[in-house]
Amino acid sequence: MFIHRHSFTVRHSPVVPARAHGRRLAAFVLAPILALAAAGCSAGGSNSPAKADVGADDTTPVTITFWHGLSSAHEVAAVNAVLAKFHQKYPYITVQAVSGQTDDKVNQAIRGGTAPDVASSFNAANVGGWCASGAFQDLSADIAADHVDMSQIPQAVQSYTAFDGKRCTMPWLADTFGLYYNKKLFAAAGITAPPKTMTELAQDAKKLTVFNPDGSIKTAGFMPYLGTYQMVTEHLVTSWGGKWLKPDGTSNVASDPAFAAALTWQKNLVDWFGAGKLAKFKAGMGDEMSAQNAFETGNVAMMVDGEWRTAFIKNDKSDVDYGTAPMPVADDKPELYGSGYVGGNVIGIPKGSKHPAAAWKLVKFLTTDTDAVASFADAIGNVPTTIAALDSPALTLAQDPDFATFLEVFKNPATSTTPASPDGGAYLTDFGPFAEKWQNGQVPDLKAGLAGVDKQNDAALKLSQ
Missing domain, CATH: 3.40.190.10 (Periplasmic binding protein-like II)
Structure with a gap:
């Protein structure tokens, strides 16, 4: 459960989760995202589009950094295993993976000009803010140059990895509830x-x-x-x-x-x-x-x-x-009935990545290579985010009826997710304190209370624009 996990362990609000990999999501912090937007993401480092992997490109040895939030022993081992497959395919690229990283640390690194080359997050709610502010690079040019077939990714999953025409992240496994x-x-x-x-x-x-x-x-x-x-x-x-x-x-x-x-x-x-x-x-x-x-x-x-x-x-x-x-x-x-909520881990290239071409290779491999997606999902017990991986023999968990339930929910056309917003999902964070008061009997008028939440949410939306 990345998002658990991969969406959405409550770690930032008493009543709303932090992901998507909806689970151990990093604490949601609106201020850093708004600060990034206000500053125009003026952190140091290159913000040029990543060079697409079109075949005859540079094979000079390079080391890239990859920050992710997974921390349990079996999940870290699974990350290392899939990175070993990546290195086997691209022996000139060495990946230094750093586990247990939060969105807040990523935001701070972007602002400070020390961003990792690649970063993943349990919290898809932050995608809108990252895309709108430029904190994460738009991957559209790379996707087009490499002819990545986005139709292999279900529409509900595509929806939480992009915002306002910009695809600044790709889905890295999903959490289905x-x-x-x-x-x-x-x-x-x-x-x-x-x-x-x-x-x-x-x-x-x-x-x-x-x-x-x-x-x-x-x-x-x-x-x-x-x-x-x-x-x-x-x-x-x-x-x-x-x-x-x-x-x-x-x-x-x-x-x-x-x-x-x-x-x-x-x-x-x-x-x-x-x-x-x-x-x-x-x-x-x-x-x-x-x-x-x-x-x-x-x-x-x-x-x-x-x-x-x-x-x-x-x-x-x-x-x-x-x-x-x-x-x-x-x-x-x-x-x-049969549908449910889906969220997921997202992965992208932060502004300031020093090796965007190699970073794109890693992002593309982790999110579109069928064996990489299926084997990693199988190792940590998450739902693959490509249609091909769902049917891959490497996904042995599909034979487990308890796990298969979530595969069926994932495939259900009525399954939904929470939409991206430019304020980084402030509508979820704002709902938390209200729901806390509600369940403790401190909201005498539910209709009026919900109208108040709407006003608060819309104010945050205007602030981010």
Whole structure:
């Protein structure tokens, strides 16, 4: 789970994720992106278009730097393995990979003129800001010169890697979200199949919940408290088909009834548990990316999560007996069942890259070479972002029915993502404090509150232009 991971581990706001590889996303920081835009990305270093790999180009030995956010041992090993394949194809290019890097560090390096040659991010929400400001170089000329077939990348994935006609990043695996459920706890509660509607999800959550004698939560059937692992608004509102932005790029949360419906459902379940009890239970949950994850230990019976969790459960040697399914959908939106939310890791060439030609070779290899994409996805348990890689024999995880669920969600034409915006996805960050107040009973008028979020979002949009 890059985006986990690859979108969207909550690391910057109590209720919204930071990615896409939607998972361990780096903390979202709007100010650095706006600063880059205001400064015109005046950091030192070349900003000329990368030289396309058209065959007879320079093979002078060169060393390039590559910053990425992956940090767990098995994921870092997987990165090194795919980079070894790259070096085998381009023996004159040596890649110095630096793990555990955040978007904030990348932004600082760009401003300071010390940007890496290539950088990846869990947070696709930042793509709009990077493209609009020039912080990441437009790859369109390279793509055209090398005749890269962009149709091999699904449209939903293409949409979060470009903005306003500029493709300043490419997708580097995707995170697709669905429902994980504990089969043992389901059987004990007499539940025979995973829920398909949000009403069924709420009913099952109540059946599966066990309270301690003092009234505190022992086992949560489902954690509706926003900010708990991958339980974030963008993963929730998808079940109602919500659209964050209008066609003109302005905020849509008050106009789209999906947001009020999703939050009303969520608050009703929070109230059934008790917000205070949920907050206390959340505080005692193990770290999301560790073997103490509450689902892996059996303390949470159902949760929304990305495909990467299948690999984590295996690597953590958890004995949880689990299954996966698409996320339940609104009762009046049965046509959405089977779809879900997709986000992903993105990769590009920052302004100031000292070796843009070699950098483009690496970006193209990691994102379009079928074996590289499929084998890397297989190694870290992510969804490939090219059609060819989805059908590659190197993707052995496709034979795992629990992982295959996410491949089917990824392919579903109704699967959606959060759109890019020039303010770096400020509409997501702005929604966080509001959702926190909402679930704790501090928003007396939901409609008026959502209208206020729209005003805040639109103000941030104007500031970025």
